[in-house]
Amino acid sequence: MRARDLLYETWQALTANRGRSMLTILGIVIGIAAVISMTALIGGIQNTIVSSLGLNQSREIYISVSAGRSVTEGDLERIRLSVPGYELVTGTVSGTSTITQGKKSANASITGVDQGYFTTSSIKLAHGRFFSDAEMKAGGMVAIIDQNAVKDLFGDADVQVVGKTVKLGNDEYSIVGVSESSGFSMGSYETVYLPRKTATSRIIGSDASISQIIGYAKPNVDAEALAASTKTFLVSYFNVPADKADDEVTVMSMQSMVDQFNTVMSAFSLIMGAVAGISLLVGGIGIMNMMLTNVTERIREIGLRKALGARSADITRQFLLESIALCVCGGLLGILVGYLGAWGLALIVRAMRPSLASMSPAISPAAVLTAVGISVAIGVVFGYSPARRAARLDPVESLHYQ
Amino acid sequence: MVNVIEVHDLHRIYESGAGLTHALRGVSLTVERGEFIAIMGPSGSGKSTLMNILGCLDTPTSGSYRLEGLDISRLGDDDLAEIRATRLGFVFQSFNLLPRATVMRNVMLPLLYSDCPVREREPRAVKALSSVSLPVEYFDHRSNELSGGQMQRVAIARALVNDPAVVLADEPTGNLDSATGQMVLETFERLRDEGKTIVLITHDPTVASWADRTMHIRDGHILTDEQEREAVAASETHGRGTT
Numbered sequence: 219m220r221a222r223d224l225l226y227e228t229w230q231a232l233t234a235n236r237g238r239s240m241l242t243i244l245g246i247v248i249g250i251a252a253v254i255s256m257t258a259l260i261g262g263i264q265n266t267i268v269s270s271l272g273l274n275q276s277r278e279i280y281i282s283v284s285a286g287r288s289v290t291e292g293d294l295e296r297i298r299l300s301v302p303g304y305e306l307v308t309g310t311v312s313g314t315s316t317i318t319q320g321k322k323s324a325n326a327s328i329t330g331v332d333q334g335y336f337t338t339s340s341i342k343l344a345h346g347r348f349f350s351d352a353e354m355k356a357g358g359m360v361a362i363i364d365q366n367a368v369k370d371l372f373g374d375a376d377v378q379v380v381g382k383t384v385k386l387g388n389d390e391y392s393i394v395g396v397s398e399s400s401g402f403s404m405g406s407y408e409t410v411y412l413p414r415k416t417a418t419s420r421i422i423g424s425d426a427s428i429s430q431i432i433g434y435a436k437p438n439v440d441a442e443a444l445a446a447s448t449k450t451f452l453v454s455y456f457n458v459p460a461d462k463a464d465d466e467v468t469v470m471s472m473q474s475m476v477d478q479f480n481t482v483m484s485a486f487s488l489i490m491g492a493v494a495g496i497s498l499l500v501g502g503i504g505i506m507n508m509m510l511t512n513v514t515e516r517i518r519e520i521g522l523r524k525a526l527g528a529r530s531a532d533i534t535r536q537f538l539l540e541s542i543a544l545c546v547c548g549g550l551l552g553i554l555v556g557y558l559g560a561w562g563l564a565l566i567v568r569a570m571r572p573s574l575a576s577m578s579p580a581i582s583p584a585a586v587l588t589a590v591g592i593s594v595a596i597g598v599v600f601g602y603s604p605a606r607r608a609a610r611l612d613p614v615e616s617l618h619y620q
Numbered sequence: 621m622v623n624v625i626e627v628h629d630l631h632r633i634y635e636s637g638a639g640l641t642h643a644l645r646g647v648s649l650t651v652e653r654g655e656f657i658a659i660m661g662p663s664g665s666g667k668s669t670l671m672n673i674l675g676c677l678d679t680p681t682s683g684s685y686r687l688e689g690l691d692i693s694r695l696g697d698d699d700l701a702e703i704r705a706t707r708l709g710f711v712f713q714s715f716n717l718l719p720r721a722t723v724m725r726n727v728m729l730p731l732l733y734s735d736c737p738v739r740e741r742e743p744r745a746v747k748a749l750s751s752v753s754l755p756v757e758y759f760d761h762r763s764n765e766l767s768g769g770q771m772q773r774v775a776i777a778r779a780l781v782n783d784p785a786v787v788l789a790d791e792p793t794g795n796l797d798s799a800t801g802q803m804v805l806e807t808f809e810r811l812r813d814e815g816k817t818i819v820l821i822t823h824d825p826t827v828a829s830w831a832d833r834t835m836h837i838r839d840g841h842i843l844t845d846e847q848e849r850e851a852v853a854a855s856e857t858h859g860r861g862t863t
């Protein structure tokens with residue numbers, strides 16, 4: 219039997235049973251749609267975050283030390299002098315407070331920053347300006363808040379808030395700038411930046427330890443290598459025992475953070491894959507059930523085809539191809555539904571996270587090929603035994619089957 | 621004369637839960653090219669069993685069968701399928717057409733299994749349909765839109781499309797009223813005039829009378845001429861007795 223004839227017969231059989239075919243492939247559609255929408259969404263988020271980081275951010279190195287004593291500006295100076303390769307080393311203090319605007323109030327995560335901070339970090343301004351040197355030195359009552367905070371406190375992310383005031387605790391601060399929300403900040407705290415001096419004197423306490431150090435590598439310095447030499451220096455500088463080195467001194471380049479994020483995302487994809495796998499298994503069993511019914515209903519047709527000269531192999535191929543075609547239809551529909559679903563989810567994510575406002579689902583050719591491959595495999599695995607059953611039917615008995 | 625069918629001492633024993641059924645008990649017959657023969661016998665006499673073996677759908681328990689000189693009893697399943705595709709045409713009592721398919725597609729169905737080039741299919745189907753005198757306007761009708769007599773003529777066209785050595789028909793008029801049945805039998809007669817070899821199975825003497833030669837089968841035996849005369853005479857006296 220020719221391939222062309224086989225395809226035509228398959229087409230005829232599937233369209234004859236259109237309603238039932240659609241119902242049967244539902245499980246496959248759902249399974250494939252789950253795989254596609256989740257991978258497309260995760261891929262889209264990854265793309266957005268990685269592209270928002272840009273080139274400069276690959277020069278950042280995040281350092282934190284919990285060596286049992288405060289980290290001071292003096293310690294930062296020692297890093298600048300002792301570890302070659304940094305253009306800037308800045309330190310931040312952090313604490314929490316309550317932010318109030320009119321009748322609305324919320325928890326705020328306060329970051330006290332110094333001069334270098336906005337150069338090195340990935341924070342970008344949407345409106346207004348960064349703190350001036352004078353404000354930094356004098357500990358001025360000025361604040362920068364992010365777009366999420368604007369939305370939560372003023373009702374809408376687009377309200378012009380530069381020049382307006384907010385309260386932290388009992389003190390009033392004037393807003394000088396609005397930063398774009400970072401893709402990483404996912405807590406329920408509002409993001410607020412203050413000059414470091416203001417933060418320590420007003421909120422956190424002047425003996426506060428510098429909790430986060432951000433180094434900015436010189437151009438053409440290998441950030442990974444610099445991170446490693448920084449760690450070695452800090453371990454000996456703070457006299458950290460070797461067995462606690464990893465717990466108490468953390469030095470991470472931006473690149474390694476992105477890698478870590480990707481690892482978390484792949485674990486998530488794996489879980490979604492398992493869920494999809496179960497619905498594909500259920501879908502496959504549905505296909506097998508439909509094919510068995512199909513064979514029983516068409517016993518006379520099978521007997522006739524054999525009488526007219528079909529070999530067992532022709533019958534096997536015909537029913538196997540029907541099962542594969544069903545599954546591939548389900549797979550293609552699943553890809554479509556999954557892509558639309560990914561867009562739906564993307565729109566929700568966009569509305570919730572202004573930082574991801576330009577995020578669009580990334581559907582990869584590899585994911586599409588995998589989905590089609592999985593569909594074919596399900597068709598073969600679950601269609602084989604019904605097809606063999608059809609092929610083994612005795613022509614005389616099947617011709618007279620009622 | 622060339623013998624298309626040569627059968628010698630055929631036995632067929634069915635094994636089933638109920639035990640053994642000896643359905644054919646030493647059947648021998650020959651059919652010449654261009655002959656129209658009828659095999660007649662009461663229900664359960666072994667007609668369908670013989671037909672299935674002649675049609676290569678079943679193999680005998682013992683005995684020999686040569687179709688156009690080829691020894692069938694030595695062939696495997698795939699070779700038998702090829703013989704069915706190329707040398708045999710079947711006509712069934714219940715037509716066995718694909719109901720949703722058009723007349724043309726039904727007639728072309730055997731060509732899928734006989735390696736017929738695609739461009740030859742339609743001309744061959746048209747030729748087969750015209751030899752059973754089905755009007756052209758029905759060619760693209762679905763087969764379930766036809767009358768019984770038209771359906772059986774489509775089925776005969778399907779049996780002819782591969783230009784087989786023998787057309788085998790098992791009770792082809794069994795599901796038709798006598799007028800349409802007669803039309804189908806006229807079709808067979810015309811095919812015989814064109815040189816086709818036809819084996820027709822029936823339990824009905826009027827149907828059998830259309831054939832050139834009738835063989836009677838009882839309990840798995842072909843009757844000799846003498847047994848046949850006795851059987852016919854017995855059924856006539858029996859017939860008179862009951863009326």
Ligand SMILES: Nc1ncnc2c1ncn2[C@@H]1O[C@H](COP(=O)(O)OP(=O)(O)O)[C@@H](O)[C@H]1O
Binds near residue numbers: 643
């Ligand atoms: N598949 C089968 N299994 C067992 N016995 C069968 C089978 N087919 C036919 N028979 C038996 O063989 C005998 C001949 O049957 P069959 O050839 O169908 O006769 P006919 O067609 O003349 O009515 C009957 O007794 C029937 O019961």
Ligand SMILES: [Mg+2]
Binds near residue numbers: 667668
């Ligand atoms: Mg019978």
